[in-house]
Each structure stands twice: as C-alpha cells, then as structure tokens.
Amino acid sequence: MAEATIDIVAMGDAIVDVIASCDDQFLIDHDLPKGSMQLLTPAQADSLYSAMGQAREMSGGSAANSMAGVAAMGGKSAFIGQVAEDQLGMIFEHDMHALGVHFETPTLIGGPPTGRCLILVTPDAQRTMNTAPGASHELSVDGLDHELIRSASILYLEGYLWGPEKPRAAMMKAVEIAHDAGRNVAFTLSESVCIAGRKEGFAAMIDGGGVDLLFANEDEVLQLTGRTDVDAALAELRAKVPTLVVTHGPDGASAIRDGEMIRIPAAPVSQVVDTTGAGDLFAAGFLTAHCKGASLERCLWTGAIAAGEVIQHYGARPITDLKAKIGL
Structure with missing residues (x-):
C-alpha cells in the first residue's frame, strides 16, 4: 500500500452558512422547531432570508467544516x-483555499445555485438550521478525484449528503476506491x-463493512438501531464497526475500539455562544489526533477541545x- 500524502479527504455538502x-x-x-434542521426549496429559503435580521x-457544510478544523x-x-x-460558490471555494484545504471539484454550470444554510441562533445559543442544498446535491461520480481519495489515510463521509441518489452513488464509489487502496x-x-x-441505507452500509469509524450522538444511535436503551444500541453497533465514537452533548463523549471503551467529560468553556459546528469540530479533532x-x-480530548472552541463564538x-490548543 502506498504511503498516504493527505490525512483526510471528506465528501459532503458544499454550503454557505447565513x-x-x-x-x-x-x-x-x-x-421552526428550535434546534431542528429543515430542508428548504430555493423559494422557501428566499422567503426566510428576507425575514431574517x-x-x-x-x-459551511458539515464535512467541509470538519476539514477546515483539520487544517487549523x-x-x-x-x-x-x-x-x-x-x-x-466563489465564496465557498475562496474560503476553502484560504484555510489550506485542497478543493478542486469542478464547478456545476447550468444547474441549481450553490447551497445555503440559514442558521438562526436564539439567546440560549441553540441553532435552528434551514438548508436549501441546491448544487451540493448534484455531486456525481464524475466529480470524484480517484487519486485524491487513494492518497488520503481516511475518507470521511457525512450523512447529510447520503440521501439523494446522485451523491449517494458517488459516496459508494468513493468507499470502494478508498477500501481498494487500503x-x-x-x-x-x-x-x-x-x-x-x-x-x-445507513444500516446496509454499516452491516456490509463500509464503515471503519462511525460518529454519532445518543439520539442517532437509538434511531439507527431502533433500540430504546443507549447501552443496548452501542452494544449492537460496536459489533459492526471497528471504532465507534458517540457524543453525549454537555456530558462529554465516548469511544469504543477493540473492546476498549473510554469516556470523557465535555471540555470546560467560559461561555456558550453558538453550538453550530460542535459535532463537526469534534470529528475534526478526533480524526486529526487519530491520524x-x-x-x-487523546483523540476524544482533542475532539472535545476543538468542539469547545467553536461553541464560544458565532460560526x-x-x-x-x-493547533496550539491541542498541542499535537
């Protein structure tokens, strides 16, 4: 197996947050239910945007945020x-390059506009997300850079992009490329x-050995397994993925690998301003330390420190x- 030249390559929604x-x-x-995430049509997004302050x-974009965190x-x-x-689209491309993230996916011409997420933050720091995916859901197999995927130690995929048929097919092809390259x-x-x-679809991918490291929170593992008990859900999933990482909100995070389970509390913060991106930066920290x-x-703590930083400011x-905070 050739030596990796990139730590992580991610696939996900290319979104600009408002x-x-x-x-x-x-x-x-x-x-708009507080703390929820809704999918909007372009017309609905225009209407909500006009009403916002x-x-x-x-x-933004979940996996894109994670890659920005890895670079940082x-x-x-x-x-x-x-x-x-x-x-x-120009804003997104500029920001990724400015952060030092390799981004060269060919621009979509003649299709829907670049995706945007209208994020409303209430005084209690909860964020309510309203997403119009636009062009991001047009990602196809043709947009994959096979050599880029082969060159990375880890291929990181986000669930947001898994639903639509076209990007889901691209993700499945990327998994095949990555695993073939070891x-x-x-x-x-x-x-x-x-x-x-x-x-x-999620279950079939996990059951088929497509996932080596799974990130989830407590509610997600319950929904995915159909269980009502978190411990039972974790026991089911740990048998299917080599590394299982679960966040517990303000109660910290845990990870299970090779029969070993580690749990840590949340990193202390002075003030919670905006919880947007907490999970994205947690994954970034964990994966960076893992690589x-x-x-x-240490992977868990690196994720917790990164998540703790991002919730203390907007964005x-x-x-x-x-880099200085985590000291890797």
Missing part, C-alpha cells in the same frame, strides 16, 4: 463537494433528521489557534 440572531418568537412565527455569511490543527485535508458558478472510511450520521428515510497515532483517550469554523 447566520443571524433571533428570539424564540421568531421561530414560533415561522413554524442582520446576518453574516461564511462557508495542522493536518492535511481535502474536500470533495459541489458548488455552482455563482457568488456563493484506506479507512469514517462516517458521521450528521443529524437525527437524516436517519428518517435513510435508515436502511497522528494518538491514543483513543462553525475555528477562529483561534487550535
């Missing part, structure tokens, strides 16, 4: 995702809403020197 503060009444008035725009921690990362030939595949379930309607050969406990990407 973030604004709001009060609880705004969510009620627009029938002053907003800030920054590139000194890792070598790459991203495969679809943007359109428009202003938001690489590992990491997968995040992303969000509970992603499991509804995709449970069988450097760190212990399971889903780090703004402080994460």
